[in-house]
Amino acid sequence: MNAPLSPTLARQTRPNRWLVPTLVLVVAALTTASIAIGYAAFDVPAAFGDWLAGRATLPALVLWELRIPRALLGALVGCSLGLTGAVMQGYLRNPLADPGILGISSAAALGAVAVFYGGLAGSLSLALPLGGIAGAAGAALAINLLAARGTGTLGLILAGVGLSSLAGALTALVLNLAPNPYAALEIVFWLMGSLADRSMDHVWLCLPLMALGWVMMLSTGRALDALSLGEDTAASLGFDLVSVRLRIVTGAALAVGSGVAVSGAIGFVGLVVPHLVRPLVGARPSASLLPSGLAGAALVLGADILVRLLPTRPELKLGVVTALVGAPFLIGLLFHHRGRG
Protein backbone atom coordinates (compact mmCIF):
# COMPACT_ATOMS: atom_id res chain seq x y z
CA MET A 1 0.00 0.00 0.00
CA ASN A 2 2.56 2.48 -1.14
CA ALA A 3 -0.06 5.18 -1.45
CA PRO A 4 1.22 8.46 -2.85
CA LEU A 5 1.20 11.29 -0.35
CA SER A 6 -1.18 13.70 -2.06
CA PRO A 7 -4.42 11.69 -1.69
CA THR A 8 -3.54 11.18 1.99
CA LEU A 9 -3.25 14.92 2.44
CA ALA A 10 -6.46 15.59 0.60
CA ARG A 11 -8.32 13.08 2.72
CA GLN A 12 -7.06 14.72 5.87
CA THR A 13 -7.73 18.32 4.90
CA ARG A 14 -11.08 17.95 3.16
CA PRO A 15 -13.20 17.32 6.29
CA ASN A 16 -11.28 20.08 8.07
CA ARG A 17 -12.15 22.63 5.44
CA TRP A 18 -15.90 22.05 5.74
CA LEU A 19 -16.16 21.14 9.40
CA VAL A 20 -15.54 24.57 10.90
CA PRO A 21 -17.93 26.48 8.58
CA THR A 22 -20.57 23.78 9.15
CA LEU A 23 -20.17 24.04 12.91
CA VAL A 24 -20.35 27.84 12.73
CA LEU A 25 -23.66 27.51 10.86
CA VAL A 26 -24.96 25.00 13.41
CA VAL A 27 -24.02 27.28 16.30
CA ALA A 28 -25.66 30.26 14.56
CA ALA A 29 -28.83 28.23 13.92
CA LEU A 30 -28.97 27.00 17.52
CA THR A 31 -28.38 30.51 18.84
CA THR A 32 -31.32 31.70 16.76
CA ALA A 33 -33.41 28.76 17.93
CA SER A 34 -32.46 29.48 21.53
CA ILE A 35 -33.65 33.06 21.10
CA ALA A 36 -36.91 31.93 19.47
CA ILE A 37 -37.76 29.17 21.94
CA GLY A 38 -39.12 30.18 25.31
CA TYR A 39 -42.04 29.85 27.65
CA ALA A 40 -44.17 32.59 26.19
CA ALA A 41 -45.27 32.79 22.58
CA PHE A 42 -42.93 35.28 21.07
CA ASP A 43 -42.78 37.05 17.72
CA VAL A 44 -39.03 37.22 17.21
CA PRO A 45 -38.96 39.39 14.05
CA ALA A 46 -41.35 41.89 15.61
CA ALA A 47 -39.39 42.01 18.84
CA PHE A 48 -36.19 42.38 16.86
CA GLY A 49 -37.73 45.23 14.86
CA ASP A 50 -38.82 47.00 18.05
CA TRP A 51 -35.42 46.53 19.58
CA LEU A 52 -33.58 47.86 16.53
CA ALA A 53 -35.91 50.85 16.36
CA GLY A 54 -35.19 51.54 20.01
CA ARG A 55 -38.83 51.06 21.09
CA ALA A 56 -38.96 49.79 24.67
CA THR A 57 -41.85 47.43 24.05
CA LEU A 58 -42.28 44.30 26.14
CA PRO A 59 -41.14 41.94 23.33
CA ALA A 60 -38.04 44.09 22.79
CA LEU A 61 -37.25 43.94 26.50
CA VAL A 62 -37.76 40.20 26.66
CA LEU A 63 -35.48 39.82 23.65
CA TRP A 64 -32.66 41.97 24.98
CA GLU A 65 -32.96 41.27 28.69
CA LEU A 66 -33.72 37.55 28.63
CA ARG A 67 -33.51 35.70 25.34
CA ILE A 68 -30.35 37.14 23.80
CA PRO A 69 -28.21 36.96 26.99
CA ARG A 70 -29.28 33.37 27.57
CA ALA A 71 -28.45 32.32 24.02
CA LEU A 72 -25.14 34.20 23.94
CA LEU A 73 -24.07 32.83 27.30
CA GLY A 74 -24.92 29.32 26.16
CA ALA A 75 -22.66 29.72 23.14
CA LEU A 76 -19.86 31.40 25.11
CA VAL A 77 -19.85 28.95 28.01
CA GLY A 78 -20.13 25.95 25.67
CA CYS A 79 -17.28 27.20 23.51
CA SER A 80 -15.08 27.73 26.58
CA LEU A 81 -15.82 24.27 27.90
CA GLY A 82 -15.26 22.51 24.57
CA LEU A 83 -12.05 24.35 23.79
CA THR A 84 -10.63 23.98 27.29
CA GLY A 85 -11.48 20.28 27.30
CA ALA A 86 -9.62 19.75 24.04
CA VAL A 87 -6.62 21.76 25.27
CA MET A 88 -6.47 19.91 28.57
CA GLN A 89 -6.70 16.49 26.93
CA GLY A 90 -3.99 17.44 24.46
CA TYR A 91 -1.72 19.01 27.04
CA LEU A 92 -2.02 16.27 29.63
CA ARG A 93 -2.03 13.56 26.93
CA ASN A 94 -5.01 12.09 28.69
CA PRO A 95 -8.37 11.47 27.01
CA LEU A 96 -10.13 11.69 30.38
CA ALA A 97 -8.92 15.19 31.23
CA ASP A 98 -11.66 17.80 31.47
CA PRO A 99 -11.76 21.57 32.01
CA GLY A 100 -12.12 21.01 35.75
CA ILE A 101 -8.98 18.89 36.13
CA LEU A 102 -6.86 21.78 37.36
CA GLY A 103 -9.35 22.65 40.07
CA ILE A 104 -10.31 25.91 38.38
CA SER A 105 -14.03 25.11 38.16
CA SER A 106 -14.15 24.05 41.81
CA ALA A 107 -12.34 27.18 42.90
CA ALA A 108 -14.64 29.39 40.82
CA ALA A 109 -17.65 27.64 42.36
CA LEU A 110 -16.16 28.18 45.81
CA GLY A 111 -15.68 31.88 45.09
CA ALA A 112 -19.31 32.24 44.04
CA VAL A 113 -20.56 30.19 46.98
CA ALA A 114 -18.55 32.35 49.38
CA VAL A 115 -20.29 35.41 47.92
CA PHE A 116 -23.65 33.67 48.43
CA TYR A 117 -22.77 32.94 52.02
CA GLY A 118 -21.47 36.44 52.64
CA GLY A 119 -24.87 37.76 51.55
CA LEU A 120 -23.30 40.00 48.92
CA ALA A 121 -25.27 38.38 46.12
CA GLY A 122 -28.37 40.31 47.09
CA SER A 123 -26.74 43.71 47.11
CA LEU A 124 -25.00 43.59 43.73
CA SER A 125 -26.21 41.56 40.77
CA LEU A 126 -22.71 40.84 39.50
CA ALA A 127 -21.29 39.96 42.93
CA LEU A 128 -21.77 36.26 42.27
CA PRO A 129 -19.88 36.05 38.97
CA LEU A 130 -17.21 38.40 40.31
CA GLY A 131 -16.73 36.07 43.27
CA GLY A 132 -16.42 33.14 40.88
CA ILE A 133 -13.86 34.96 38.77
CA ALA A 134 -11.87 35.83 41.90
CA GLY A 135 -11.92 32.14 42.86
CA ALA A 136 -10.69 31.11 39.41
CA ALA A 137 -7.96 33.75 39.49
CA GLY A 138 -6.79 32.49 42.87
CA ALA A 139 -6.74 28.94 41.52
CA ALA A 140 -4.73 29.91 38.44
CA LEU A 141 -2.22 31.73 40.61
CA ALA A 142 -1.92 28.79 43.00
CA ILE A 143 -1.52 26.27 40.16
CA ASN A 144 1.12 28.36 38.43
CA LEU A 145 3.04 28.77 41.69
CA LEU A 146 2.75 25.09 42.64
CA ALA A 147 3.84 23.99 39.18
CA ALA A 148 6.53 26.65 38.81
CA ARG A 149 9.30 24.16 39.55
CA GLY A 150 9.90 21.85 36.63
CA THR A 151 7.84 21.43 33.50
CA GLY A 152 6.21 18.09 34.26
CA THR A 153 2.49 17.64 33.74
CA LEU A 154 2.20 15.13 36.58
CA GLY A 155 2.94 17.86 39.11
CA LEU A 156 0.28 19.98 37.47
CA ILE A 157 -2.34 17.22 37.71
CA LEU A 158 -1.47 16.60 41.37
CA ALA A 159 -1.69 20.32 42.13
CA GLY A 160 -5.08 20.38 40.36
CA VAL A 161 -6.36 17.37 42.31
CA GLY A 162 -5.21 18.95 45.56
CA LEU A 163 -6.76 22.30 44.76
CA SER A 164 -9.97 20.66 43.58
CA SER A 165 -10.36 18.69 46.82
CA LEU A 166 -9.60 21.74 48.92
CA ALA A 167 -12.13 23.89 47.07
CA GLY A 168 -14.70 21.07 47.31
CA ALA A 169 -14.11 20.74 51.05
CA LEU A 170 -14.45 24.48 51.60
CA THR A 171 -17.63 24.55 49.52
CA ALA A 172 -19.03 21.77 51.72
CA LEU A 173 -17.98 23.77 54.78
CA VAL A 174 -19.87 26.82 53.53
CA LEU A 175 -22.95 24.66 52.92
CA ASN A 176 -22.57 23.18 56.38
CA LEU A 177 -22.42 26.63 57.90
CA ALA A 178 -25.32 27.96 55.84
CA PRO A 179 -27.61 30.03 58.07
CA ASN A 180 -30.76 28.17 56.99
CA PRO A 181 -31.78 25.28 54.75
CA TYR A 182 -33.08 27.65 52.07
CA ALA A 183 -29.70 29.32 51.74
CA ALA A 184 -28.07 25.89 51.39
CA LEU A 185 -30.65 24.84 48.81
CA GLU A 186 -30.12 28.00 46.82
CA ILE A 187 -26.36 27.36 46.76
CA VAL A 188 -26.84 23.75 45.72
CA PHE A 189 -29.18 24.75 42.91
CA TRP A 190 -26.77 27.39 41.70
CA LEU A 191 -23.96 24.83 41.69
CA MET A 192 -25.97 22.62 39.33
CA GLY A 193 -25.50 25.13 36.55
CA SER A 194 -28.06 27.08 34.60
CA LEU A 195 -28.35 29.84 32.03
CA ALA A 196 -31.77 31.05 33.16
CA ASP A 197 -32.32 34.67 34.22
CA ARG A 198 -28.93 35.99 33.19
CA SER A 199 -28.55 39.50 31.82
CA MET A 200 -26.38 41.24 29.26
CA ASP A 201 -24.21 42.37 32.18
CA HIS A 202 -23.16 38.76 32.57
CA VAL A 203 -22.32 38.60 28.87
CA TRP A 204 -20.22 41.78 28.97
CA LEU A 205 -18.45 40.53 32.08
CA CYS A 206 -17.38 37.16 30.73
CA LEU A 207 -16.99 37.87 27.01
CA PRO A 208 -13.64 39.74 27.16
CA LEU A 209 -12.20 37.31 29.72
CA MET A 210 -13.24 34.31 27.66
CA ALA A 211 -11.98 35.80 24.40
CA LEU A 212 -8.58 36.39 25.98
CA GLY A 213 -8.55 32.87 27.39
CA TRP A 214 -9.47 31.38 23.99
CA VAL A 215 -6.66 33.26 22.26
CA MET A 216 -4.13 32.11 24.87
CA MET A 217 -5.21 28.48 24.56
CA LEU A 218 -5.44 28.51 20.75
CA SER A 219 -1.89 29.88 20.60
CA THR A 220 -0.59 26.62 22.08
CA GLY A 221 -1.93 24.39 19.26
CA ARG A 222 1.40 23.54 17.67
CA ALA A 223 3.02 22.97 21.04
CA LEU A 224 0.24 20.50 21.86
CA ASP A 225 1.00 18.63 18.63
CA ALA A 226 4.68 18.46 19.57
CA LEU A 227 3.82 17.42 23.12
CA SER A 228 2.11 14.30 21.84
CA LEU A 229 5.66 12.92 21.49
CA GLY A 230 6.55 13.88 25.05
CA GLU A 231 8.05 16.86 26.77
CA ASP A 232 11.65 16.20 25.73
CA THR A 233 10.75 16.01 22.06
CA ALA A 234 8.52 19.10 22.30
CA ALA A 235 11.33 21.05 23.96
CA SER A 236 13.79 19.85 21.32
CA LEU A 237 11.39 21.17 18.67
CA GLY A 238 11.84 24.64 20.13
CA PHE A 239 8.77 25.01 22.35
CA ASP A 240 9.09 26.85 25.65
CA LEU A 241 7.15 24.49 27.89
CA VAL A 242 6.96 26.93 30.78
CA SER A 243 5.31 29.53 28.57
CA VAL A 244 2.98 26.86 27.17
CA ARG A 245 1.89 25.83 30.65
CA LEU A 246 1.40 29.42 31.72
CA ARG A 247 -0.78 30.15 28.70
CA ILE A 248 -2.83 27.00 29.18
CA VAL A 249 -3.42 27.44 32.91
CA THR A 250 -4.18 31.14 32.60
CA GLY A 251 -6.29 30.70 29.48
CA ALA A 252 -8.30 27.89 31.09
CA ALA A 253 -8.82 29.95 34.23
CA LEU A 254 -10.09 32.91 32.19
CA ALA A 255 -12.41 30.85 29.99
CA VAL A 256 -13.72 28.24 32.42
CA GLY A 257 -13.51 30.43 35.51
CA SER A 258 -15.67 33.15 34.01
CA GLY A 259 -17.96 30.46 32.56
CA VAL A 260 -18.55 28.82 35.94
CA ALA A 261 -18.90 32.27 37.45
CA VAL A 262 -21.87 33.14 35.23
CA SER A 263 -23.50 29.75 34.77
CA GLY A 264 -22.48 27.48 37.62
CA ALA A 265 -20.87 24.11 36.94
CA ILE A 266 -21.86 22.50 33.63
CA GLY A 267 -20.19 19.12 33.55
CA PHE A 268 -19.22 16.61 30.88
CA VAL A 269 -19.31 19.02 27.93
CA GLY A 270 -15.56 19.63 28.02
CA LEU A 271 -14.85 15.97 28.53
CA VAL A 272 -17.10 14.58 25.82
CA VAL A 273 -16.86 17.14 23.02
CA PRO A 274 -13.23 16.46 22.01
CA HIS A 275 -14.12 12.77 21.67
CA LEU A 276 -17.01 13.67 19.35
CA VAL A 277 -14.77 15.89 17.25
CA ARG A 278 -11.71 13.64 16.98
CA PRO A 279 -13.18 11.09 14.56
CA LEU A 280 -13.86 13.99 12.18
CA VAL A 281 -10.51 15.78 12.38
CA GLY A 282 -8.04 13.07 13.36
CA ALA A 283 -6.06 12.70 16.55
CA ARG A 284 -3.68 15.64 16.10
CA PRO A 285 -4.43 17.81 19.16
CA SER A 286 -4.33 21.19 17.40
CA ALA A 287 -6.84 20.03 14.78
CA SER A 288 -9.51 19.47 17.43
CA LEU A 289 -9.26 22.82 19.25
CA LEU A 290 -11.49 25.14 17.21
CA PRO A 291 -14.01 22.42 16.24
CA SER A 292 -14.26 21.40 19.92
CA GLY A 293 -15.04 24.98 20.92
CA LEU A 294 -17.78 25.22 18.30
CA ALA A 295 -19.18 21.79 19.08
CA GLY A 296 -19.20 22.68 22.79
CA ALA A 297 -21.20 25.80 22.00
CA ALA A 298 -23.65 23.74 19.93
CA LEU A 299 -24.00 21.14 22.66
CA VAL A 300 -24.69 23.62 25.46
CA LEU A 301 -27.13 25.58 23.29
CA GLY A 302 -28.89 22.35 22.38
CA ALA A 303 -29.07 21.20 26.00
CA ASP A 304 -30.36 24.60 27.09
CA ILE A 305 -33.09 24.45 24.43
CA LEU A 306 -33.91 20.93 25.65
CA VAL A 307 -34.44 21.99 29.29
CA ARG A 308 -36.93 24.60 28.07
CA LEU A 309 -38.79 22.13 25.85
CA LEU A 310 -39.05 19.45 28.52
CA PRO A 311 -42.31 19.66 30.44
CA THR A 312 -40.55 19.61 33.84
CA ARG A 313 -41.24 22.75 35.91
CA PRO A 314 -39.27 24.39 37.33
CA GLU A 315 -36.96 23.57 34.44
CA LEU A 316 -34.20 21.05 34.95
CA LYS A 317 -30.80 22.51 35.68
CA LEU A 318 -28.57 22.58 32.62
CA GLY A 319 -25.66 20.92 34.45
CA VAL A 320 -27.94 18.05 35.44
CA VAL A 321 -28.99 17.47 31.83
CA THR A 322 -25.46 17.60 30.42
CA ALA A 323 -24.32 15.13 33.07
CA LEU A 324 -27.29 12.83 32.41
CA VAL A 325 -26.50 12.79 28.70
CA GLY A 326 -22.72 12.90 29.10
CA ALA A 327 -22.17 10.11 31.60
CA PRO A 328 -23.74 7.29 29.54
CA PHE A 329 -21.91 8.62 26.52
CA LEU A 330 -18.63 8.43 28.41
CA ILE A 331 -19.34 4.86 29.51
CA GLY A 332 -20.12 3.95 25.90
CA LEU A 333 -16.87 5.53 24.84
CA LEU A 334 -14.99 3.47 27.38
CA PHE A 335 -16.44 0.24 25.99
CA HIS A 336 -15.75 1.37 22.45
CA HIS A 337 -12.09 1.99 23.34
CA ARG A 338 -11.80 -1.32 25.13
CA GLY A 339 -13.33 -3.10 22.18
CA ARG A 340 -10.65 -1.66 19.92
CA GLY A 341 -7.99 -1.92 22.62
Added chain:
Amino acid sequence: MRLAVEQAVFCVGTRTILDAVTLGVGAGEFVGLVGPNGAGKTTLLRLLAGLIAPSAGRVTLDGRPLGSVSRDERARRVAAFFQGAGIGWPMRVREIVALGRLPHHRAFAAEDAVDRAAIARAMDLTDTTHLADRTEPTLASGERMRVLLARALAVESEMLLADEPITALDPAHQLDAMALLRRVSRDGAGVIAVLHDLTLAARYCDRLVVLSEGRIVADAQPTAALDDSLLHAVFGVSAQRGTHADGGAYILPWARSQRTLGETRP
Protein backbone atom coordinates in the same frame (compact mmCIF):
# COMPACT_ATOMS: atom_id res chain seq x y z
CA MET B 1 28.77 23.20 13.00
CA ARG B 2 30.21 22.05 16.29
CA LEU B 3 28.26 21.08 19.38
CA ALA B 4 30.34 20.89 22.52
CA VAL B 5 30.22 20.66 26.29
CA GLU B 6 33.06 22.13 28.32
CA GLN B 7 33.73 21.00 31.87
CA ALA B 8 30.02 20.38 32.32
CA VAL B 9 28.75 19.34 35.73
CA PHE B 10 25.14 18.31 36.32
CA CYS B 11 23.79 17.70 39.79
CA VAL B 12 20.38 16.64 41.05
CA GLY B 13 20.20 17.50 44.74
CA THR B 14 23.45 16.22 46.19
CA ARG B 15 23.98 13.59 43.49
CA THR B 16 26.43 14.42 40.74
CA ILE B 17 25.13 12.88 37.51
CA LEU B 18 27.81 14.36 35.23
CA ASP B 19 31.21 15.44 36.49
CA ALA B 20 33.48 17.72 34.46
CA VAL B 21 32.47 16.31 31.08
CA THR B 22 34.15 17.78 28.02
CA LEU B 23 33.15 16.63 24.55
CA GLY B 24 32.91 18.15 21.10
CA VAL B 25 31.26 16.73 18.02
CA GLY B 26 31.48 18.26 14.56
CA ALA B 27 29.76 17.89 11.22
CA GLY B 28 30.05 14.53 9.50
CA GLU B 29 30.95 12.60 12.64
CA PHE B 30 29.02 9.62 13.97
CA VAL B 31 29.71 9.40 17.68
CA GLY B 32 28.44 6.59 19.89
CA LEU B 33 27.79 7.35 23.55
CA VAL B 34 28.19 4.12 25.49
CA GLY B 35 28.40 3.15 29.13
CA PRO B 36 26.64 1.03 31.71
CA ASN B 37 23.15 1.88 32.96
CA GLY B 38 23.13 5.00 35.11
CA ALA B 39 26.43 6.34 33.72
CA GLY B 40 24.77 9.61 32.67
CA LYS B 41 24.47 9.04 28.91
CA THR B 42 20.90 10.29 28.53
CA THR B 43 21.62 13.25 30.82
CA LEU B 44 24.58 14.20 28.63
CA LEU B 45 22.36 13.91 25.55
CA ARG B 46 19.68 16.13 27.12
CA LEU B 47 22.39 18.63 28.03
CA LEU B 48 23.60 18.66 24.42
CA ALA B 49 20.01 19.10 23.22
CA GLY B 50 19.61 22.15 25.43
CA LEU B 51 16.76 20.58 27.40
CA ILE B 52 18.61 21.05 30.68
CA ALA B 53 21.32 23.51 31.64
CA PRO B 54 24.56 22.37 33.30
CA SER B 55 25.06 23.15 36.99
CA ALA B 56 28.56 24.30 36.05
CA GLY B 57 30.50 24.48 32.80
CA ARG B 58 28.85 25.23 29.49
CA VAL B 59 27.32 23.83 26.32
CA THR B 60 28.18 25.60 23.07
CA LEU B 61 26.93 25.60 19.50
CA ASP B 62 29.68 26.85 17.16
CA GLY B 63 31.33 28.44 20.17
CA ARG B 64 28.20 30.34 21.30
CA PRO B 65 26.63 29.31 24.58
CA LEU B 66 23.60 27.15 23.71
CA GLY B 67 21.48 29.23 26.10
CA SER B 68 22.02 32.33 23.96
CA VAL B 69 20.90 30.58 20.77
CA SER B 70 17.19 31.15 20.14
CA ARG B 71 14.90 28.17 20.68
CA ASP B 72 13.85 28.18 17.04
CA GLU B 73 17.40 28.25 15.73
CA ARG B 74 18.47 25.52 18.13
CA ALA B 75 15.46 23.41 17.16
CA ARG B 76 16.28 23.77 13.47
CA ARG B 77 19.97 22.97 13.90
CA VAL B 78 19.90 20.28 16.59
CA ALA B 79 17.27 17.53 16.33
CA ALA B 80 16.75 15.06 19.13
CA PHE B 81 15.20 11.61 19.12
CA PHE B 82 13.62 10.43 22.36
CA GLN B 83 11.24 7.54 22.50
CA GLY B 84 10.51 7.16 26.20
CA ALA B 85 7.27 9.15 26.04
CA GLY B 86 5.85 7.15 23.13
CA ILE B 87 3.16 8.69 20.96
CA GLY B 88 0.31 10.22 22.93
CA TRP B 89 -2.49 10.12 20.38
CA PRO B 90 -3.47 7.76 17.58
CA MET B 91 -2.11 10.13 14.94
CA ARG B 92 -1.33 9.01 11.42
CA VAL B 93 2.31 8.15 10.80
CA ARG B 94 2.70 10.94 8.28
CA GLU B 95 1.33 13.48 10.76
CA ILE B 96 3.85 12.28 13.33
CA VAL B 97 6.77 12.61 10.92
CA ALA B 98 5.49 16.07 9.90
CA LEU B 99 5.98 17.24 13.51
CA GLY B 100 9.69 17.39 12.67
CA ARG B 101 8.94 20.37 10.42
CA LEU B 102 7.46 22.48 13.25
CA PRO B 103 10.71 24.41 13.95
CA HIS B 104 10.81 25.58 10.34
CA HIS B 105 7.55 27.54 10.39
CA ARG B 106 6.11 28.55 13.69
CA ALA B 107 2.99 30.61 13.04
CA PHE B 108 -0.11 29.25 11.35
CA ALA B 109 1.74 28.57 8.10
CA ALA B 110 0.79 25.39 6.27
CA GLU B 111 3.15 22.72 5.01
CA ASP B 112 5.02 23.83 1.88
CA ALA B 113 6.83 21.90 -0.84
CA VAL B 114 10.12 21.94 1.11
CA ASP B 115 8.37 20.38 4.10
CA ARG B 116 6.68 17.73 1.98
CA ALA B 117 9.99 16.84 0.36
CA ALA B 118 11.74 16.58 3.74
CA ILE B 119 8.96 14.42 5.15
CA ALA B 120 8.99 12.13 2.12
CA ARG B 121 12.80 11.83 2.32
CA ALA B 122 12.76 11.00 6.02
CA MET B 123 10.07 8.37 5.53
CA ASP B 124 11.92 6.89 2.60
CA LEU B 125 15.20 6.67 4.54
CA THR B 126 13.55 4.93 7.47
CA ASP B 127 11.45 2.61 5.31
CA THR B 128 8.20 3.98 6.73
CA THR B 129 6.58 5.33 3.55
CA HIS B 130 4.22 2.36 3.37
CA LEU B 131 3.05 3.14 6.93
CA ALA B 132 1.97 6.71 6.10
CA ASP B 133 -1.74 6.14 6.74
CA ARG B 134 -1.39 3.84 9.73
CA THR B 135 -2.17 5.18 13.18
CA GLU B 136 0.00 4.84 16.24
CA PRO B 137 -1.61 1.98 18.17
CA THR B 138 -1.40 -0.35 15.18
CA LEU B 139 2.39 -0.05 14.89
CA ALA B 140 4.79 -2.73 16.06
CA SER B 141 7.49 -1.41 18.40
CA GLY B 142 10.14 -1.49 15.71
CA GLU B 143 7.87 0.37 13.32
CA ARG B 144 7.11 2.97 15.98
CA MET B 145 10.83 3.48 16.54
CA ARG B 146 11.47 3.99 12.84
CA VAL B 147 8.58 6.44 12.63
CA LEU B 148 10.01 8.46 15.53
CA LEU B 149 13.42 8.35 13.87
CA ALA B 150 11.82 9.63 10.67
CA ARG B 151 10.30 12.46 12.72
CA ALA B 152 13.79 13.43 13.94
CA LEU B 153 15.26 13.16 10.43
CA ALA B 154 12.48 15.32 9.00
CA VAL B 155 13.97 18.28 10.90
CA GLU B 156 16.95 18.01 8.50
CA SER B 157 19.18 19.46 11.18
CA GLU B 158 22.94 19.79 11.20
CA MET B 159 23.15 17.69 14.35
CA LEU B 160 21.11 14.64 15.31
CA LEU B 161 21.00 13.41 18.88
CA ALA B 162 19.46 9.98 19.37
CA ASP B 163 18.66 8.27 22.66
CA GLU B 164 18.85 4.49 22.20
CA PRO B 165 17.65 4.51 18.60
CA ILE B 166 18.06 0.75 18.01
CA THR B 167 16.91 -0.76 21.29
CA ALA B 168 13.55 -2.17 20.19
CA LEU B 169 14.54 -3.14 16.67
CA ASP B 170 15.01 -6.60 15.22
CA PRO B 171 18.53 -7.42 13.94
CA ALA B 172 17.79 -6.47 10.34
CA HIS B 173 16.35 -3.11 11.31
CA GLN B 174 19.17 -2.54 13.81
CA LEU B 175 21.64 -2.89 10.97
CA ASP B 176 19.47 -0.64 8.82
CA ALA B 177 19.22 2.00 11.52
CA MET B 178 22.95 2.03 12.21
CA ALA B 179 23.70 2.24 8.49
CA LEU B 180 21.14 5.03 8.25
CA LEU B 181 22.73 7.04 11.07
CA ARG B 182 26.13 6.58 9.46
CA ARG B 183 24.70 7.72 6.14
CA VAL B 184 23.18 10.80 7.79
CA SER B 185 26.64 11.66 9.12
CA ARG B 186 28.24 11.01 5.72
CA ASP B 187 25.71 13.42 4.24
CA GLY B 188 27.22 16.08 6.48
CA ALA B 189 25.31 16.08 9.79
CA GLY B 190 26.85 15.29 13.13
CA VAL B 191 25.24 12.31 14.86
CA ILE B 192 25.47 11.43 18.54
CA ALA B 193 23.68 8.25 19.57
CA VAL B 194 23.32 6.61 22.96
CA LEU B 195 23.90 2.92 22.29
CA HIS B 196 23.96 -0.23 24.37
CA ASP B 197 25.05 -2.70 21.73
CA LEU B 198 28.84 -2.45 21.83
CA THR B 199 29.25 -4.65 18.76
CA LEU B 200 27.13 -2.41 16.54
CA ALA B 201 28.49 0.76 18.17
CA ALA B 202 32.07 -0.30 17.49
CA ARG B 203 31.26 -1.37 13.97
CA TYR B 204 29.38 1.71 12.74
CA CYS B 205 30.55 4.70 14.81
CA ASP B 206 33.55 6.85 13.94
CA ARG B 207 34.21 7.51 17.59
CA LEU B 208 33.04 6.06 20.87
CA VAL B 209 32.68 8.12 24.02
CA VAL B 210 32.57 5.89 27.09
CA LEU B 211 30.83 7.26 30.17
CA SER B 212 31.20 5.73 33.60
CA GLU B 213 29.73 7.16 36.78
CA GLY B 214 29.28 10.59 35.22
CA ARG B 215 32.78 10.90 33.76
CA ILE B 216 34.15 10.34 30.30
CA VAL B 217 36.67 7.54 30.61
CA ALA B 218 37.45 7.08 26.93
CA ASP B 219 36.91 9.09 23.74
CA ALA B 220 38.59 7.49 20.76
CA GLN B 221 38.24 5.25 17.70
CA PRO B 222 36.03 2.30 18.65
CA THR B 223 38.72 -0.36 18.87
CA ALA B 224 41.00 1.95 20.82
CA ALA B 225 38.24 3.04 23.17
CA LEU B 226 36.96 -0.43 23.95
CA ASP B 227 40.20 -2.07 25.03
CA ASP B 228 40.17 -5.07 27.33
CA SER B 229 40.98 -3.19 30.51
CA LEU B 230 38.20 -0.65 29.90
CA LEU B 231 35.66 -3.36 29.11
CA HIS B 232 36.61 -5.04 32.36
CA ALA B 233 36.69 -1.88 34.49
CA VAL B 234 33.61 -0.12 33.09
CA PHE B 235 31.34 -2.84 31.77
CA GLY B 236 32.59 -5.80 33.79
CA VAL B 237 32.80 -7.97 30.70
CA SER B 238 35.42 -9.59 28.56
CA ALA B 239 35.06 -9.60 24.79
CA GLN B 240 35.77 -11.78 21.83
CA ARG B 241 37.47 -9.92 19.00
CA GLY B 242 37.79 -10.91 15.41
CA THR B 243 37.80 -9.89 11.80
CA HIS B 244 34.99 -10.71 9.44
CA ALA B 245 35.73 -12.12 6.00
CA ASP B 246 34.83 -8.68 4.56
CA GLY B 247 37.70 -7.15 6.55
CA GLY B 248 35.61 -5.50 9.27
CA ALA B 249 36.82 -5.85 12.85
CA TYR B 250 34.29 -6.75 15.50
CA ILE B 251 34.03 -6.85 19.24
CA LEU B 252 31.63 -9.24 20.90
CA PRO B 253 31.04 -8.98 24.66
CA TRP B 254 31.24 -12.59 25.74
CA ALA B 255 31.32 -13.09 29.49
CA ARG B 256 31.29 -11.33 32.84
CA SER B 257 34.95 -10.63 33.39
CA GLN B 258 34.90 -11.66 37.08
CA ARG B 259 34.13 -15.23 36.17
CA THR B 260 35.78 -17.73 33.94
CA LEU B 261 34.40 -18.34 30.49
CA GLY B 262 33.11 -21.82 31.27
CA GLU B 263 30.71 -20.77 33.98
CA THR B 264 28.55 -18.42 31.95
CA ARG B 265 28.63 -20.25 28.68
CA PRO B 266 25.20 -21.77 28.08
